[in-house]
Amino acid sequence: MLKLGCSRLLLGGHVLLLCLSASWMLAAADVPAGHRRGCPAKCGDVDIPFPFGIGDECALDGFQLSCETVKGVNRPFSKDFEVTNISVPEGTVRVKTLISWQCYDPATGNTAYSDASSNFSGTNFWISEAENKVIVIGCNTLAYMLSSSYVIGCLSTCEEPLENVLCSGNGCCQAEVPKDVRLYRAYFNVDYDNSQTWRSQNSSCSYMAVMERAALHFRPSYVTGRVFSDTYGGKVPVVLNWQIRPWTCEVARQNASTYACVSSNSECLNSTNEQGYRCRCSDGYQGNPYITDGCQDIDECLVNANRCGLEMICTNTPGNYSCSCHPGKNGRCVPPPSTAVTVSTPPAMLVVGPSVGIVIFVTVVACACLIQQRRKLHHMKSEYFEQHGGVILLEKMKSESKQGIVFKIFSEQELQQATNMFSEERVLGRGGHGTVYKGILKNNVEVAVKRCKTINEKYKKEFGKEMIILSQINHKNIVKLLGCCLEVEVPMLVYELVPNGTLYHLIHDNHGQRISLVARLGIAHESAEALSYLHSGVSTQILHGDVKSSNILLDADHKAKVSDFGASILAPNDESQFVTLVQGTCGYLDPEYMQTCQLTDKSDVYSFGVVLLELLTGKKPFNLDSYGEEKSLSMMFLSAMKANKLEEILDDEIKDEDNMDIFYEIAELAKQCLDMCGENRPPMKEVAEKLDRLREVIQQHPWVQQQQNLEEIESLLGEPLASSPTATVSGEYFSIEKKVVNRLQSGR
Structure with a gap:
């Protein structure tokens, strides 16, 4: 009861502050970003913040837009893509892309197709894997996104009644967008269902699109007729990430004439996608870091007049604020938590008692919250462990321990320490299924830690059983699976480290x-x-x-x-x-x-x-x-x-x-x-x-023996000798021998 009462007291005292803080965040997000002087600030109802701009003189290279009239309304375009929103703080831009479709015409008995594609290669943009999904809509429809590196899609079936609004397979299915995709083409597998039962289910069209996940609100009517395409006007929103290319922050700062973070109180951020960077305003500032004086101080006291409570005065400072007592209070005022406080020095007798009480009170509440959080975290980890078949895995490990199987269940903390909190510097590679990090365990053993993106819900409970089988694999030409971590939402795998790169x-x-x-x-x-x-x-x-x-x-x-x-x-x-x-x-x-x-x-x-x-x-x-x-x-x-x-x-x-x-x-x-x-x-x-x-x-074969001899000679001399890869011509081979003899005679 004490813990609950204290929590309510604290929350009750600051619920207004929290709400106002949230309102400020929303207000800050709506502040129009700056643009270059003399350049259009808008096209239609879309803000055009720098580095974007209408025309070459108003934009950085690669961010030029055109303002075109569509049905009597001005719309911004980046080449063929209509732009609907640009966010400088988030480094995103929303565009409209075509929907791919296949439609059956009962009058002619033919099926028409439109396999749309989007290409952002060679630009500053790529498709956000966090904000978008691969969506397939229709009955018995198998469609997929084909990029330069990945093929990913899903199979949408129809089971009566179509009441599922979650797009989880019944009339609509979805798949994750791979990382670093800049171009893709949509395809339908026309050979999947030869009976084409979707025709008899009152579904004349099927659709495939890469689209913003938050923009899809699936309705059962989408699988009949052209409802889905008509709802979105034939185009769906896609969120693109963008960056200033082609340098890292360290390289970009060396050339002041091209460095894009020109505003004071701005910072440079390296892109996680590839070599490139973005800019942001420093904490306590808002605006556009890409224009001079674009990052302006946030007046926290003006945004929230009650930020320091009723008993204290809020004073704005550059990038921050401070709280001080009203004149005559002599420091006898209580500031809200997490504020910078300026008070006059009071007599010790007036302060020691209340201060000690406040410290004890805050300490008790903090400890109670910490204990509660730890219990919650432990419960969550236990649930994940059980969901992934951890209990079954432990039982199997005990029963088969006599067979000498070496397999370990790692904790999340162990792998965090091994990979330096999954540092970007430890990344060995990225793939469609996850990211691989170099890890160093406590016994100085180097390992490869694979942090998977997702796990198929169908196989969650079987994961532990599969780990047991995979752990028994013992072959000199297969990377050894050393263990796994199951107390996280998506399991992590630990392999032996193979140091010499990939065949690719x-x-x-x-x-x-x-x-x-x-x-x-x-x-x-x-x-x-x-x-x-x-x-x-x-x-x-x-x-x-x-x-x-x-x-x-x-x-x-x-x-x-x-x-x-x-x-x-x-x-x-x-x-x-x-x-x-x-x-x-x-x-x-x-x-x-x-x-x-x-x-x-x-x-x-x-x-x-x-x-x-x-x-x-x-x-x-x-x-x-x-x-x-x-x-x-x-x-x-x-x-x-x-x-x-x-x-x-x-x-x-x-x-x-x-x-x-x-x-x-x-x-x-x-x-x-x-x-x-x-x-x-x-x-x-x-x-x-x-x-x-x-x-x-x-x-x-004789020429193989010659080749091996050449490789040994090159290894000794530290440079290539032959002008042809195989050195099968005898004259050339003897000239190489002569070159070696000359080297030896000259003492080199």
Whole structure:
């Protein structure tokens, strides 16, 4: 009762202050941001704050807008996108983007499509993953967003009655927007439901859009006719983040003529997206940091006249305020909490007693609140732990401890300490499923901590069981799962740290480093062995679900280790356990999976086939900026094979006309992996055996021995010697020998 009474007393005394404070925050958010003199402050009813502006002279480079008349009303546009709101403090801009649709015409029996796209590449903008969602509306509609790096979407079905207004699968489904997306195209999978039962359910149209999550208010009527498109006028709002490019704060400050944070009392913030920065007004100031004197002091006393209470005087100071007693009070006044107080020095006898009482009172209340918060936090962590199957996991660990399984359940505090509170400096990589941090445990063991974004609600309770199975994986070419943390909303995984980067970076960002065919075949064989083990070497088959070169790590000896089981699921036991959320990495996705929504071991085989192509060609799996078949590496490869032009797409580093038979054997294996029908693809065990045989053959080849000799010489001398990657020409080889002899004779 004492605790409750004290809390009520404190809240009762300051509830007005809290409300006024909230009102001030809203008022501050509505303060018009500044613009350059002589430049339009508005276009229609939309404020245009600098660095945005109408025309080149009124905006920073990349923030130019045009003011156009649409149906008699002025509207601002950024290229083809109508702008509806700009926020300088939040670093966001809202634009309208087209809705993608497919509509069936019963009169003609045809289905029309409109697959819209949005492209912000090469601009200061990208799609906010926090403020937007991928939305699919319709009956039996499978649609997805295709970007340069990701494919993500979902399957919307219809179950009578359509009363669900949460967009959770019945008539409407939604998926998270990946991080760092600047361009995307919407696609409908027309082959998903051949019976097209959605026609008979009074649903003539289906829709797909990337849109602001707060703007969607799903109604059952959206799945019938053109209601959804008509409601939003054919376009939906999307929130974009923006930044000043292309420098970090440290670099930008070095050039005063281009540094954008020109207002005094402003600060520079590095972008979390990529190299770039934004500006903000310092605490206690508001306005526009991008214009001179744009950040103005907030008069806290004017905003809230009762900020210091009835017994004290509020005095505004630059960036802050102070509270002092009225004349004659001699310091006998009680300030509200969290204020800067200026009082005259009273006689000690008048102050000691009341001060001690106040201190004791505040201490008791603070301790009571702290205890309550700790209890609440402990209860919440316990709930998360139980939801994620932690109890089952503990029981399994105890029963199987005799088998020597090393697996630990970490606390959130342990992982916070290991990663320096998940510092940006510790980030090893980001992906569609989460962010990976470098961690150092108390025993100085280096680990990789994966902080996942979301977890499928369907598998929450099975998470503990899955952890037990994954912890039993023991293969030299698979990253070892060391433990997990379950007392958080989304579980975190702890893996062994593999220090030498990814296969993707080795192939595409190697900065001139030469990768021999032998090395490439070795990595391919080791990766295939790992996937073969997951598919057939454990008691319960495990599907990886996201096989790609960036999920193949390399250790200090350049041995492959398959990682990132964020997309993996235990193999389903019956047909009801289909995956209804389509997600994966663009260029690697099994086309059969896109049609059926069913992940199988042959889906991993297809993705591995794309990795083989990367190793053969040195090209990226997908390029949205290209045209036709050149967009997809697999399509380009299959076309080259059909035209007998494999040599034209091989990586120049490994190309050798005298050994095309080896390349054709590898290419034939990749072609089998990429078969459109999953049943025709070879199992991973067969793929691994074929790659092992090819590696043995190529290691015995004379030109491989020459290449290895060259690499040893280059390693000793510290620089490349050959003008060609393979050095198969005897004259060149002898000239290299002569160069080495000269080096030795000169004592270098």
